[in-house]
Amino acid sequence: MSDHCNKTGFATRAVHAGAAPDPATGARTTPIYLTNGFVFDDPEEAADIFALRKIGFSYSRGSNPTTAALERRVTDLEGGTMSVAIGSGQAALLVILLTLMESGDEYVAASRLFGGSLGLMRRLEQRHGLKVHFADPTDPASVAAAVTEKTKAIVVESIVNPCGSVVDLQAISAIARRHKVPLIVDNTLASPYLIRPFEHGADIVFHSTSKFLGGHGQVIGGIITDGGSFDWAGDARYPLISAPWGDYEGIVLAEAFPKNAFAVAARLYGLRDLGPGISPATAFLTLTGIETLPLRMARHCANAKAVAQHLAGHPAVAAVSYPSIEGHPGKALADRYSPEGAGSVFTVALKGGDQAATRFIAALKLFSHIANIGETRSLAIHPATTTHRNMPPQERAKAGVAGNVVRLSIGLEDAADIIADLDQALAAAS
Structure with a gap:
């Protein structure tokens, strides 16, 4: 695992990065600072914080000690320069786009994305x-062909939701x-445990922390991380x-904060102006979830590979999209970018339509019928009638979510029990 920010390994940093014992009380776990405002030492300090001359806390919508610990931890794990925690993954994408662009601007985006992202972009x-x-x-030539003189950004997923394809970043x-x-x-879908996009040329990374970072299906949250790699200075666009x-x-x-100018802009415009802040309680639960991220991701991937390989040989299954199994055309790319496995989310196409x-x-018993992914428990959904229902049928087919396709998010249960539940549901569906 990468050790961008210090000499310790990923698992150690997942537990310790960005946090320390509370100096006021000695509390070892990061406290939940449930306060909306913070007292200033004097009028000069208040003015300096609001004018960006001094770093400090003023109002929890913009930052909070609990939230700041989460931001530091994700920054460390991703190898970035600064992060901005926000109310949801959807809010993270919205703030990124609005920070970069104005009406009339253009950008290129992957046609295979989380359904909510596609809906937001169209709106x-x-x-x-x-x-x-x-x-x-999955075709860099297609991305290159879509770029115009007016393009101001390119947006992709590292691992595609819902099919699980790994992108050539x-x-x-x-x-x-x-x-x-x-x-x-x-x-x-990857989390920084599997793929760290900054190592492959990304400039901005974001997450829905509601998924693997939090990991337990408890809270909604998002986070934006600045890679500090793009030269914004003097760029009038x-x-x-x-x-x-x-x-x-x-x-x-770009002059005052050359290493994290985008993150500062996203905080000022995204949080101070637009206002989709994150609760300190949500930040606390996400911090706690990240402590076990390496353990969970290893188990997620091992289970997903076993399940996908089993389903690939099932007589009722037409296709399995998980790229880390033998014989899949995307395996070489998946092994290159995510050698420990392509996460735990993939689709299954059934022969019965x-x-x-x-x-x-409807026949699943162990699996929960939920629209979320990345939880400890196994989940299933029918994208064509839920997460991707607003897409035209031909676009759904191109995105790999035709009517016979089910999205699975493989959890941490025993693999044999997951497979048994899938087998009985396939038998009932035949």
């Missing part, structure tokens, strides 16, 4: 004029570099980062 185009050009993330990063635009990577802020005494973030898929989900 932003319809209502706010942020034009998106969709491209196949280095190839797409090379395209972004040629056109001098930032590469934004949703790393939710990104005025929130490269131009003066009149309401902050003319500060230019749409009705077989819905009967299959």
Whole structure:
């Protein structure tokens, strides 16, 4: 595992990074600071914090000691320079796009994404004029062909939701570099344990912490991490980062914060102005979840591989999308980027068609019928009628979520019990 920020290993940093015993009480676990505001020492300190001349806490919507510990930990694990914790993964994507773009701007996005991301992008185009050009993330040539002179960013997932394909980040990063635009990577399905996109040329990474980082299906949250790699200085295409802020005494973030200018802009505009803050209690539960991330991800991947391999040989199954199993066309790429396994989310296409898929989900007993992924328990959903229902049928087919497809999120139960439940549900669906 990578040790970007110090000499200790990933598992050690998952437990310790960004946190320390509370100096006031000695509490070893990071306290939950349930306060909306913070007392200033004097009027000068208050003015300095609000003018960005001094780092400090003022109002929990923008930052909070519990939230800051989560931000430091994810920054460390991803190998970035600064993170911004936020109310949800959807809010994270929204803030990233709005920090970079204005009405009339364009960007390229993967056509295979989390259904909520696709829906948000279409709504932003319809209502706010942020034009998106969709491209196949598994084909770098498709991404390159979608870039225009007006492109201001490229957005992909490291591991594609829901099919589990691993994306060639280095190839797409090379395209972004040629056109001098930032590469934004949703790393939710991989987590930094499996893939660290900054090592492969990403500039901005975000997560829905509701999934693997939190891991227990308890809370909704998101986080944005700045890689500190993109040169924003003097780039007029990104005025929130490269131009003066009149309401902050003319500060230019790219000059004042050269290593984390994007993160500062996302905090100022995203949290102070737009307001989708994260609860300190949510930050605390996510911090606790991250402590076991290496253990959980190893188990998730081992179970997913065993389950996918079994289903690939089942007579009722037409196809399994998990790329880490033998014979899958994406295995070489998955082994290159995520040698410990391509996460635990993938799709299964049933030979019996749409009705077989819905009967299959109804017959599951151990699996929970839930729209979330990345929990300790195994989950299943029918994307065509839920998470991807607003997509035209032809686009759903291209995205690998036709009517006969079920998305599985493999949990931490015993693999034999997971397989037994799937087998009995397949039998009932036939």
